[in-house]
Amino acid sequence: xxxxxxxxxxxxxxxxxxxxxxxxxxxxxxxxxxxxxxxxxxxxxxxxxxxxxxxxxxxxxxxxxxxxxxxxxxxxxxxxxxxxxxxxxxxxxxxxxxxxxxxxxxxxxxxxxxxxxxxxxxxxxxxxxxxxxxxxxxxxxxxxxxxxxxxxxxxxxxxxxxxxxxxxxxxxxxxxxxxxxxxxxxxxxxxxxxxxxxxxxxxxxxxxxxxxxxxxxxxxxxxxxxxxxxxxxxxxxxxxxxxxxxxxxxxxxxxxxxxxxxxxxxxxxxxxxxxxxxxxxxxxxxxxxxxxxxxxxxxxxxxxxxxxxxxxxxxxxxxxxxxxxxxxxxxxxxxxxxxxxxxxxxxxxxxxxxxxxxxxxxxxxxxxxxxxxxxxxxxxxxxxxxxxxxxxxxxxxxxxxxxxxxxxxxxxxxxxxxxxxxxxxxxxxxxxxxxxxxxxxxxxxxxxxxxxxxxxxxxxxxxxxxxxxxxxxxxxxxxxxxxxxxxxxxxxxxxxxxxxxxxxxxxxxx
Amino acid sequence: xxxxxxxxxxxxxxxxxxxxxxxxxxxxxxxxxxxxxxxxxxxxxxxxxxxxxxxxxxxxxxxxxxxxxxxxxxxxxxxxxxxxxxxxxxxxxxxxxxxxxxxxxxxxxxxxxxxxxxxxxxxxxxxxxxxxxxxxxxxxxxxxxxxxxxxxxxxxxxxxxxxxxxxxxxxxxxxxxxxxxxxxxxxxxxxxxxxxxxxxxxxxxxxxxxxxxxxxxxxxxxxxxxxxxxxxxxxxxxxxxxxxxxxxxxxxxxxxxxxxxxxxxxxxxxxxxxxxxxxxxxxxxxxxxxxxxxxxxxxxxxxxxxxxxxxxxxxxxxxxxxxxxxxxxxxxxxxxxxxxxxxxxxxxxxxxxxxxxxxxxxxxxxxxxxxxxxxxxx
Numbered sequence: 110x111x112x113x114x115x116x117x118x119x120x121x122x123x124x125x126x127x128x129x130x131x132x133x134x135x136x137x138x139x140x141x142x143x144x145x146x147x148x149x150x151x152x153x154x155x156x157x158x159x160x161x162x163x164x165x166x167x168x169x170x171x172x173x174x175x176x177x178x179x180x181x182x183x184x185x186x187x188x189x190x191x192x193x194x195x196x197x198x199x200x201x202x203x204x205x206x207x208x209x210x211x212x213x214x215x216x217x218x219x220x221x222x223x224x225x226x227x228x229x230x231x232x233x234x235x236x237x238x239x240x241x242x243x244x245x246x247x248x249x250x251x252x253x254x255x256x257x258x259x260x261x262x263x264x265x266x267x268x269x270x271x272x273x274x275x276x277x278x279x280x281x282x283x284x285x286x287x288x289x290x291x292x293x294x295x296x297x298x299x300x301x302x303x304x305x306x307x308x309x310x311x312x313x314x315x316x317x318x319x320x321x322x323x324x325x326x327x328x329x330x331x332x333x334x335x336x337x338x339x340x341x342x343x344x345x346x347x348x349x350x351x352x353x354x355x356x357x358x359x360x361x362x363x364x365x366x367x368x369x370x371x372x373x374x375x376x377x378x379x380x381x382x383x384x385x386x387x388x389x390x391x392x393x394x395x396x397x398x399x400x401x402x403x404x405x406x407x408x409x410x411x412x413x414x415x416x417x418x419x420x421x422x423x424x425x426x427x428x429x430x431x432x433x434x435x436x437x438x439x440x441x442x443x444x445x446x447x448x449x450x451x452x453x454x455x456x457x458x459x460x461x462x463x464x465x466x467x468x469x470x471x472x473x474x475x476x477x478x479x480x481x482x483x484x485x486x487x488x489x490x491x492x493x494x495x496x497x498x499x500x501x502x503x504x505x506x507x508x509x510x511x512x513x514x515x516x517x518x519x520x521x522x523x524x525x526x527x528x529x530x531x532x533x534x535x536x537x538x539x540x541x542x543x544x545x546x547x548x549x550x551x552x553x554x555x556x557x558x559x560x561x562x563x564x565x566x567x568x569x570x571x572x573x574x575x576x577x578x579x580x581x582x583x584x585x586x587x588x589x590x591x592x593x594x595x596x597x598x599x600x601x602x603x604x605x606x607x608x609x610x611x612x613x614x615x616x617x618x619x
Numbered sequence: 620x621x622x623x624x625x626x627x628x629x630x631x632x633x634x635x636x637x638x639x640x641x642x643x644x645x646x647x648x649x650x651x652x653x654x655x656x657x658x659x660x661x662x663x664x665x666x667x668x669x670x671x672x673x674x675x676x677x678x679x680x681x682x683x684x685x686x687x688x689x690x691x692x693x694x695x696x697x698x699x700x701x702x703x704x705x706x707x708x709x710x711x712x713x714x715x716x717x718x719x720x721x722x723x724x725x726x727x728x729x730x731x732x733x734x735x736x737x738x739x740x741x742x743x744x745x746x747x748x749x750x751x752x753x754x755x756x757x758x759x760x761x762x763x764x765x766x767x768x769x770x771x772x773x774x775x776x777x778x779x780x781x782x783x784x785x786x787x788x789x790x791x792x793x794x795x796x797x798x799x800x801x802x803x804x805x806x807x808x809x810x811x812x813x814x815x816x817x818x819x820x821x822x823x824x825x826x827x828x829x830x831x832x833x834x835x836x837x838x839x840x841x842x843x844x845x846x847x848x849x850x851x852x853x854x855x856x857x858x859x860x861x862x863x864x865x866x867x868x869x870x871x872x873x874x875x876x877x878x879x880x881x882x883x884x885x886x887x888x889x890x891x892x893x894x895x896x897x898x899x900x901x902x903x904x905x906x907x908x909x910x911x912x913x914x915x916x917x918x919x920x921x922x923x924x925x926x927x928x929x930x931x932x933x934x935x936x937x938x939x940x941x942x943x944x945x946x947x948x949x950x951x952x953x954x955x956x957x958x959x960x961x962x963x964x965x966x967x968x969x970x971x972x973x974x975x976x977x978x979x980x981x982x983x984x985x986x987x988x989x990x991x992x993x994x995x996x997x
Contacts, residue, residue, distance in 0.1 A: 438866055440866025441866070442866075443866060449864070451864055453860070456861065457863075457864040458864065459861065460854050460857045460858050460861050461858075462857050463854075470850075471861065471864075472864065472865035472866060474847050480847065483846050484841075485846065485850055
């Protein structure tokens, strides 16, 4: 058998405290399409960035075609025959296709020779692979699918035998995606090797020959695509961690606290991140939103907390109706008893250069209890902070310390303490335990349940299915911006996993 | 593991490192002096002598310092809100118009201490107004404030020239300036204070505006670090998403920050207009608006740093002028080179020495105590 196209042997990479890639072993056979699946943050992109020379691995070895290579930068990757098509295209919009393909490979200060060569090559690639594109069209005039084709042409022009595609269908319409897959299969049949990174299991089943599943920085399994099912992959992807056990009584839901009707959020490109979502959250219950990251959960939270204007939808909170297509003041919502623990604590939930006690009043800085005339009452702020530090066991217990100097788990506790101690009627909470150690997770979960038991409404968004199952009284599954199903927390992991993969009934998966 | 940005004691961060930066700046400046064939030691002595050596020189030093405190504070306030106000020069210039108009109305009617509060108001309002337009364009239209404030410097210059050769010029005068202000708009000089210390202020224009500058520095400190508004400005400066999350209006904060910033720059005009020249004249800001950027950078946008930084530039201005006068081979432009070197090393390259100093500090300290300083987890 021929040497494999790519072998990763014991690749290891850390970013500070984050172990992004743990002892990765991966073999990609020549002339195959190899899928890499995993949730956001599972380490897929890190691994591919190492292969393409953006990062250096801390340990391990890369072999291409059986030979050991040192990939110190993208040029070395190109020299080894590896080409990459990024999720976000690296194209110059006001240049033509020819100019973009030539960029970085001009060969001489005068462009004529290079342009001629690129034209000939494009013609050849078109004849050989059917990759048709007008060489003189400006990138900005091309539809997204063709822009992506230009990226592929760029890689092929540089002599790539191995193509890495990072989430290639994220920006494509279904028809364009279908087209892309035809191209990929044709390239494979002509002997190219293709690595396809995605979190969409359908795509994996449709085009790959083999698939590796990543979770928490590790490759947990590699299967021949023909010998696996969507169900198995979903389970592998989401994982079976030791089930988090949270002691809680049955919920006693009361009146509806937050009611959302027909919420639609479009991003700048007009893509529907949230698509006609309606939901109710009652007092005394935890509603969990399950879903693979990037299926509209973040936009949902932002729209409900006034951080993002929706294209359609209304919200009823504390007896008042809000038109979510108008700008809503987050401070006004806060005064009506809505608290929000944002997913992104580093940029949104905290101001890292601030002292801990200063972050303790973020969003509440205008309240009378922290004020002395126009001045902030620093004694009150510090007393308050010190009490929360004791209550939430925040370490080190120093409210004058810069927030950036606390660990991730303790930073999360600072945000939680601030938002929960306001005693809100409804708490929106995104990724409550991301990057938090096990001890703190338990503590945070107990707090959330205690709030529910005190009769508060809680809307929980998490990509950790275990967390959703452990905490929620009802689970809504979100896929492609829509709520595709509601399940009780007793629903099996496999069932939820399928819903999260966008497969609505079991038969379709078999 | 190397930690080039680990925490160092405050005396190293705010004392030793700036001092070393200054030493390097002056060493390089000394080389320049050497190249034109003069003795760096003699030049340094002349400079210090000119800035501190006698009452009149020191008076000039403090006069310049006063200007730089105001413009340094102006840049710092905007900086805390994440805005880079390059327009201090134009705001100070137009502020001079505000001070001047008020004074032209009042100087023959009331004593100076009645005029002063109105002049302060006039200078602040006109400077603020000049900053308000770029602020509004930034907040509502996204026009970059660096560009718009620079452009407003030029507009200010043209506007002032027009006014000073036209409407403000007394009939029959040949000079592009307003009429001379009379006693009702002349601030007291500090010669009495100097005399109390046995020094002679001579012809130096140092006046009570110095105290206004120091009061302004205290108020800016209070605003930025003690008030709710300052808290919101700093939140916006550090993290716009966090400001949005906290429900702070970015438009409102940008407009407020720039209003205060422009107003402070406008106050600088008190010093030349009613403290020294007693008239509104061409180029009354004389570059202080730009020096304010360097002062704010060096002073790390903190009033306690801005005052010494302003003094340093006051020394460079006054001592440099004396030096250029005493050593003909050192021209006015060479003084600008020295000032540039100070800005380069103390502002732009302020962290250059930090890893080395930090490393040396730890090596010296660790054997002595045999304990590792507790590093906070990140």
